[in-house]
Amino acid sequence: MPEKQFKFIIEGGKATAGPPIGPALGPLGLNVPMVVEKINEVTAEFMGMRVPVEVTVNTDTKEFSVKVGTPTVAALIVKEATVEKGSGNPGKEYVGSISMNAAIKIAKIKMPDMRAKTLKAALKQVVGTCVSMGIKVDGKEPKQVLKDIDSGLYDNMLGG
Numbered sequence: 001m002p003e004k005q006f007k008f009i010i011e012g013g014k015a016t017a018g019p020p021i022g023p024a025l026g027p028l029g030l031n032v033p034m035v036v037e038k039i040n041e042v043t044a045e046f047m048g049m050r051v052p053v054e055v056t057v058n059t060d061t062k063e064f065s066v067k068v069g070t071p072t073v074a075a076l077i078v079k080e081a082t083v084e085k086g087s088g089n090p091g092k093e094y095v096g097s098i099s100m101n102a103a104i105k106i107a108k109i110k111m112p113d114m115r116a117k118t119l120k121a122a123l124k125q126v127v128g129t130c131v132s133m134g135i136k137v138d139g140k141e142p143k144q145v146l147k148d149i150d151s152g153l154y155d156n157m158l159g160g
Contacts, residue, residue, distance in 0.1 A: 002058070002059045002060060003056055003057065003058050003059070004028070004056070004057050004059055005054060005055070005056050005057075006021075006024050006025065006054070006055045006056075006057070007052060007053070007054050007055075008020050008021055008024075008039075008052070008053050008055070009050050009051070009052050009053070010039065010043065010050070010051065010053055011047075011048065011049070011050055011051075012043040012044065012045065012046030012047045012048065012049050012050075012051050012071075013040050013043050013044040013046070013047045014040070014047075015036045015039040015040050015043070015053075016036060017032045017033055017036050021035065021036060021039070021055075025055065025057065028057055028059055028062070029062060030057060030062055030064060031062075035055060035064055035066070038064075038066050039053055039055070039066055042066055042068050043068055046068075046071055048079070049071045049075045049076070049078075049079055050071060050072065050075050051068060051069065051070070051071045051075070052068075052069035052070075052071075053066060053067070053068055053069070054066070054067045054068075054069065055067075069113070070109055070110060070113060073106060073110055073125065073126055073129045074086065074129055074133060076106045076109065076110070077098060077106065077126070077129060077130060077133060077135055078133075080098045080099075080102040080105075080106065081095070081096035081097060081098050081135050082096065083095045083096040083135070086132070086133030086134055086135065087133060087134020087135075088134075089134065090131065090132050090133060090134035091131070091134070093134055094134045094135065094136050094141075095133075095134050095135065096134075096135050096136070097135060097136035097137065097138070097139050098130070098135060098136075098137055099137075099138055100137055100138045100145075100154060100157060101157075103123060103126050103127060103130070103137055104119070104123055104157060104158065106126045107119055107122035107123040107125070107126045108122070110122065110125075110126070119158050119159070120149065120155075120158055123149060123154070123158065124146060124149055124150075127142050127145050127146050127149065128142070128146065130142040130145075131143055131146070
């Protein structure tokens with residue numbers, strides 16, 4: 001049973017039969033609008049966020065399955081901070097702030113995809129992303145928050 005896998009990053013609930021999906025799946029003889037409909041159905045909860053999607057196609061039977069990944073850390077931060085995008089001048093210009101609880105929530109969501117062994121390490125990756133996006137955490141500069149995490153200030157929130 002020859003299977004082919006295709007990976008796309010699409011905006012949740014807004015996939016179309018145009019590029020990149022149509023040109024990739026069309027030559028296989030698949031009903032592309034049906035695939036797009038399924039993708040939109042399974043990504044509806046990520047509306048407005050870019051999310052990775054994997055489509056596996058059996059080239060003989062034309063059956064397909066759709067698997068949704070989790071949005072990027074940056075996309076989750078943008079959603080929590082309710083901003084359009086990160087700062088064009090991070091470190092000098094901040095475009096928003098997220099709470100420490102939101103940062104921990106993102107770390108928990110993304111931990112299976114990260115190479116972090118602990119929630120604390122995953123949290124540091126999330127806060128590190130805030131550094132490069134110009135997003136404060138609990139109103140503090142993210143570099144200071146990283147130092148606070150290292151010093152154990154948030155251990156009680158992490159269950160440590």
